[in-house]
Amino acid sequence: MKKLYGNTTGLKADQTRRLENLYRRRIPNEFAISPDLARDLAHISHEIRRQVGILVNRSGKITHVIAGDTQKIVIPDTPEYRTVPGRLKGLRCLHTHLKDEPLTGDDLTDLSLLRLDLMGAITLTPDGGFHQLHIGHILPKGTPEAPWQLLPPLSSGQLDMGCHALIRALESELAQIRALYAGAGDQERAILVSVTTGPRHMARDSLDELRDLADSGGIHVVDTVLQQRKKADPRLVMGRGKLQELALMALQRGVTLIIFDQELNPSQIRSLTDQTDLKILDRTQLILDIFAQRARTREGKLQVEMAQLKYLLPRLVIKNTAMSRLTGGIGGRGPGETKLEINRRRARERINRLEKDLSQVIRHRQRQKSRRSRKGLPIISIVGYTNAGKSTLLNTLTQSKVMAEDRLFATLDPTSRRLRFPRETEVIITDTVGFIRDLPRDLVVAFRATLEELNSADLLLHVIDISNPRFEEQIESVSRILSDLDLEQVRVIRVLNKQDRLDPEQVAILARKLDGIPISANRRATLIPLIEKMEAEIENRPPTA
Ligand SMILES: Nc1nc2c(ncn2[C@@H]2O[C@H](COP(=O)(O)OP(=O)(O)OP(=O)(O)O)[C@@H](O)[C@H]2O)c(=O)[nH]1
Numbered sequence: 219m220k221k222l223y224g225n226t227t228g229l230k231a232d233q234t235r236r237l238e239n240l241y242r243r244r245i246p247n248e249f250a251i252s253p254d255l256a257r258d259l260a261h262i263s264h265e266i267r268r269q270v271g272i273l274v275n276r277s278g279k280i281t282h283v284i285a286g287d288t289q290k291i292v293i294p295d296t297p298e299y300r301t302v303p304g305r306l307k308g309l310r311c312l313h314t315h316l317k318d319e320p321l322t323g324d325d326l327t328d329l330s331l332l333r334l335d336l337m338g339a340i341t342l343t344p345d346g347g348f349h350q351l352h353i354g355h356i357l358p359k360g361t362p363e364a365p366w367q368l369l370p371p372l373s374s375g376q377l378d379m380g381c382h383a384l385i386r387a388l389e390s391e392l393a394q395i396r397a398l399y400a401g402a403g404d405q406e407r408a409i410l411v412s413v414t415t416g417p418r419h420m421a422r423d424s425l426d427e428l429r430d431l432a433d434s435g436g437i438h439v440v441d442t443v444l445q446q447r448k449k450a451d452p453r454l455v456m457g458r459g460k461l462q463e464l465a466l467m468a469l470q471r472g473v474t475l476i477i478f479d480q481e482l483n484p485s486q487i488r489s490l491t492d493q494t495d496l497k498i499l500d501r502t503q504l505i506l507d508i509f510a511q512r513a514r515t516r517e518g519k520l521q522v523e524m525a526q527l528k529y530l531l532p533r534l535v536i537k538n539t540a541m542s543r544l545t546g547g548i549g550g551r552g553p554g555e556t557k558l559e560i561n562r563r564r565a566r567e568r569i570n571r572l573e574k575d576l577s578q579v580i581r582h583r584q585r586q587k588s589r590r591s592r593k594g595l596p597i598i599s600i601v602g603y604t605n606a607g608k609s610t611l612l613n614t615l616t617q618s619k620v621m622a623e624d625r626l627f628a629t630l631d632p633t634s635r636r637l638r639f640p641r642e643t644e645v646i647i648t649d650t651v652g653f654i655r656d657l658p659r660d661l662v663v664a665f666r667a668t669l670e671e672l673n674s675a676d677l678l679l680h681v682i683d684i685s686n687p688r689f690e691e692q693i694e695s696v697s698r699i700l701s702d703l704d705l706e707q708v709r710v711i712r713v714l715n716k717q718d719r720l721d722p723e724q725v726a727i728l729a730r731k732l733d734g735i736p737i738s739a740n741r742r743a744t745l746i747p748l749i750e751k752m753e754a755e756i757e758n759r760p761p762t763a
């Protein structure tokens with residue numbers, strides 16, 4: 219006999235048996251529930267003074283019998299019924315309400331979060347008979363204001379309401395929505411979410427940046443949601459009601475992915491995936507994923523995979539059902555894609571392996587470098603926030619063709635070029651990976667070797683995109699990361715890039731205020747003052763020991 223779910227303590231043996239016997243019943247296709255079954259549920263519910271619920275699959279079989287309390291039932295996890303995103307669950311819930319009360323807010327939240335086929339509430343007459351059945355379903359093409367359809371209450375003679383035909387019609391409307399969005403290529407569709415306890419404008423700025431990140435990751439952003447709360451919910455981050463709105467919006471707009479602007483802990487990721495059946499990523503995972511797409515060199519790939527595994531490891535304790543979605547990343551592209559179905563032990567082994575490989579690659583590179591530095595050429599490193607124009611500057615300075623693009627993290631692997639100054643001094647100039655606010659710690663650790671090379675630089679060019687409205691925060695983020703890397707002692711020239719996008723007066727004010735040299739990295743003629751300053755700095759540098 220299949221087991222009972224929910225609040226079963228204190229039931230008499232005979233009551234338990236009658237509840238268990240419900241598993242033998244079957245509901246014909248046209249019926250939401252058969253009249254005799256509705257009557258029996260009402261009776262027993264009245265007798266035990268608890269709500270009683272059943273989950274019914276599309277063949278009319280009862281898959282779960284649940285006992286609740288006077289106010290509610292708790293629908294158990296049904297991992298074996300996890301649906302493909304964009305479809306209904308294939309289960310409907312029918313449950314009793316002891317009082318004559320239609321579907322509650324909680325019922326509708328369950329309906330949308332679990333994407334049930336239907337939600338039904340059976341109300342009782344005062345003597346425990348069946349009164350009416352209230353049915354609600356998701357409206358596939360609904361709006362945030364009218365996301366559900368509530369049918370007029372059904373009496374005993376009206377229960378053959380064409381249940382299957384209704385569910386089929388809902389599924390075919392959902393299929394139309396999926397088809398509509400499938401046309402948009404295999405781009406993943408996402409909603410970006412920020413739950414903040416701080417000021418709204420800061421969360422807004424950060425969300426804007428998350429959108430840039432998502433764009434750079436090849437994700438189509440369907441909408442953004444910002445929720446201000448006194449305190450983040452420890453389990454679901456946001457309130458359950460807000461989460462339900464989100465789940466519905468996802469269904470109605472063909473969304474398969476939710477990206478949170480804040481770092482989520484393992485149990486939050488698990489609860490969110492369990493509650494919504496959607497793929498959940500946080501900001502860190504998104505950045506790691508972009509890095510994974512971008513890494514080109516062997517060293518870069520090893521570093522990214524290591525960072526991904528280190529981030530995932532504590533998140534691998536969770537049960538298997540949420541695993542594939544959790545570790546899937548955005549389409550699972552890039553170096554780490556073999557990691558997907560990995561378990562903890564294998565993950566640790568892989569990390570050890572990666573560490574060995576990496577140290578070998580790094581040793582090799584250091585040998586090359588020492589060969590180069592034997593020539594005693596000074597090194598100038600270009601640093602700065604992602605998308606500031608670092609690669610463009612390197613290209614224009616050295617007439618080379620490092621990839622420069624209007625996307626975040628275009629460059630991952632450091633490139634070095636020689637540069638000869640007008641007065642014949644020769645230097646090595648290197649381009650580096652861009653920085654970002656809250657650069658994931660695992661990434662900093664993984665890229666430590668690359669970034670530590672900055673230590674041997676004689677001069678840093680800090681490129682700042684002064685046309686970006688957030689440039690001041692960006693300067694601060696970069697300074698913070700430089701000091702984390704113990705680079706404060708290296709001399710820095712501030713380079714104010716993209717001056718062509720601002721008024722000349724504004725540029726002049728900023729140049730004074732920030733003590734920087736304005737340039738347009740893509741216009742060679744604007745670089746002369748910078749080149750002169752670089753040359754002077756290099757010639758005046760203290761002799762190396
Ligand atoms: N208008 C204008 N655009 C610029 C200038 N310099 C760079 N850009 C553009 O800014 C975008 C980013 O340039 P990149 O050189 O790729 O920036 P980056 O700092 O190397 O970026 P990451 O490698 O992603 O960290 C590109 O679309 C460039 O064409 C400039 O002086 N003026």
Ligand SMILES: [Mg+2]
Pocket residue numbers: 608609610621622628629649
């Ligand atoms: Mg670059």
